[in-house]
Amino acid sequence: MRLVAPAKLTRTLRVLGRRADGLHEVEIEAVHLALADTVDLAPAPATTIDLVAGAPWVDLARVPTDATNLAWRALELIGETGTLAITKRIPVEGGLGGGSADAGAVLRAFGAPLATGRHLGADVALCQLAGHVDARGIGEQVMALDDLDAVVTLIVPPFGVATGSVYRAWDALGGPHDDDEVANDLEAAACAIEPRLGALIAAAERRTGRRPRLAGSGSTLAWWHSAGTLGLGDEFARGPAAHVTVGGDDVRATRLMLADLPVWLIETRTLPRALASPATEVSSETPSAGESA
Ligand SMILES: C[C@](O)(CO)[C@H](O)COP(=O)(O)OP(=O)(O)OC[C@H]1O[C@@H](n2ccc(N)nc2=O)[C@H](O)[C@@H]1O
Ligand SMILES: Nc1ncnc2c1ncn2[C@@H]1O[C@H](COP(=O)(O)OP(=O)(O)OP(=O)(O)O)[C@@H](O)[C@H]1O
Structure with missing residues (x-):
């Protein structure tokens, strides 16, 4: 199964x-x-x-x-x-x-x-x-x-963040709140314990004119826009790429330098609930280890 x-x-x-x-x-x-x-x-x-x-x-x-x-x-x-x-x-x-x-x-x-x-x-x-x-x-x-149909573009940094540390940092900062429509109250806390996140957010905003937001407790950042809308569409035309298909929906990825860090840029879309079921077709092509370094 x-x-x-x-x-x-x-x-x-x-x-x-x-x-x-x-x-x-x-x-x-x-x-x-x-x-x-x-x-x-x-x-x-x-x-x-x-x-x-x-x-x-x-x-x-x-x-x-x-x-x-x-x-x-x-x-x-x-x-x-x-x-x-x-x-x-x-x-x-x-x-x-x-x-x-x-x-x-x-x-x-x-x-x-x-x-x-x-x-x-x-x-x-x-x-x-x-x-x-x-x-x-x-x-x-x-x-x-109800299912929400959206394309998202993710930035995956070369480091992770531990969820428990982020919640503890939120306490230490006095419980900050975020007024944005796409609010994440944990973003300031995650940036406090991992300053490279703040640098990545700023660099990504300078590059595209739109500020990406932290996913959950991080470290992934997300825009609720396609790479094309962000002016990043051409990035997929060169460099090592990974390609995954789930239920006919493509996940495309490429390497990018942001704030002097090698990140992965991934464009994907929301998956309807019905496709998170055992019958859905999934395939992936990944570059060789040499290409992905
Ligand atoms: C940040 C989110 O991923 C957003 O969806 C969740 O709130 C966290 O969910 P999760 O990763 O499943 O978290 P868990 O593995 O249960 O908890 C990891 C640690 O995060 C902290 N934690 C988690 C969830 C929560 N509501 N309050 C917390 O304070 C606790 O220190 C806990 O020990
Ligand atoms: N099946 C699994 N896949 C990935 N990590 C796992 C798995 N089972 C246990 N772990 C442990 O969970 C830790 C957190 O990994 P995970 O990728 O779930 O983090 P996360 O995406 O930040 O979590 P969340 O968004 O739920 O806070 C890993 O460091 C690993 O030790």
């Missing part, structure tokens, strides 16, 4: 405050993208994980292959075992819910109730539901919204 595990992208992320247990109350509107991991699952008496890098920006060294992998934990939670072959395309620690996506895909395939994955992570129910989602509480109270 081949499962599609789409990346989640927050459109608005408001942090309402810190609870007594240290977790934060949030209000999130998020979509899922054609940029997706695939999880090939086959029944077996014991669980094993095999990882494949499905895109050159994926750092497999940071993904566990033991019982701490969120896909393995999801299987364990519902009392199943099997071989999991995960093709990672979602950047690791990119704020796009990579681990939660894989766990959510496993839970969705078995029709587990949405509350099942809450102890695996605040984002797991959101990823299990897929499509366009509203999330409240610590992110685990989810509601399906």
Whole structure:
């Protein structure tokens, strides 16, 4: 069984405050993208994980292959075992819910109730539901919204940001809020702990005239525009590229230097909820290791 595990992208992320247990109350509107991991699952008496890098920006060294992998934990939670072959395309620690996506895909395939994955992570129910989602509480109270059709352009920096550190920085900064229509209350906190993010946002705004916003807790940045609209369309004509197709939707990517950092520029689009299902066709072509360096 081949499962599609789409990346989640927050459109608005408001942090309402810190609870007594240290977790934060949030209000999130998020979509899922054609940029997706695939999880090939086959029944077996014991669980094993095999990882494949499905895109050159994926750092497999940071993904566990033991019982701490969120896909393995999801299987364990519902009392199943099997071989999991995960093709990672979602950047690791990119704020796009990579681990939660894989766990959510496993839970969705078995029709587990949405509350099942809450102890695996605040984002797991959101990823299990897929499509366009509203999330409240610590992110685990989810509601399906009508599909939202949009093209997005992502900047994937050569570093990740740990979610817990970003929420702690939000507390330390006194809980800043963001008035933008595409608000992310965690952006200032992420920039405080990772100054290269602020430099990338400024360089990206200078280059395109539009400010990209932080995805979730970062480190990915996102514009809700096509690369063409941003004047970046020509970037895809040269240099090493990666190409992924999910349900007929293309994900195209290329290398770019921004603020003296080598980043990946990825154009993708929102994936309707119905396509986050086992029958969806997924394929990818990635350049050789030499080209992707
Ligand atoms: C930033 C978002 O990804 C936006 O969708 C989520 O709010 C975080 O979801 P997640 O990555 O699934 O987060 P978890 O793995 O559950 O939590 C990682 C850490 O982030 C902090 N955390 C997470 C969610 C939340 N509502 N409040 C928090 O304070 C906690 O320190 C927690 O230990
Ligand atoms: N299946 C998985 N894929 C990726 N990372 C996993 C997986 N299972 C566990 N992890 C762990 O989760 C950590 C966070 O990776 P992930 O890509 O989920 O971060 P993220 O996208 O920033 O998360 P979020 O957006 O949910 O805050 C990794 O460093 C890794 O150790």
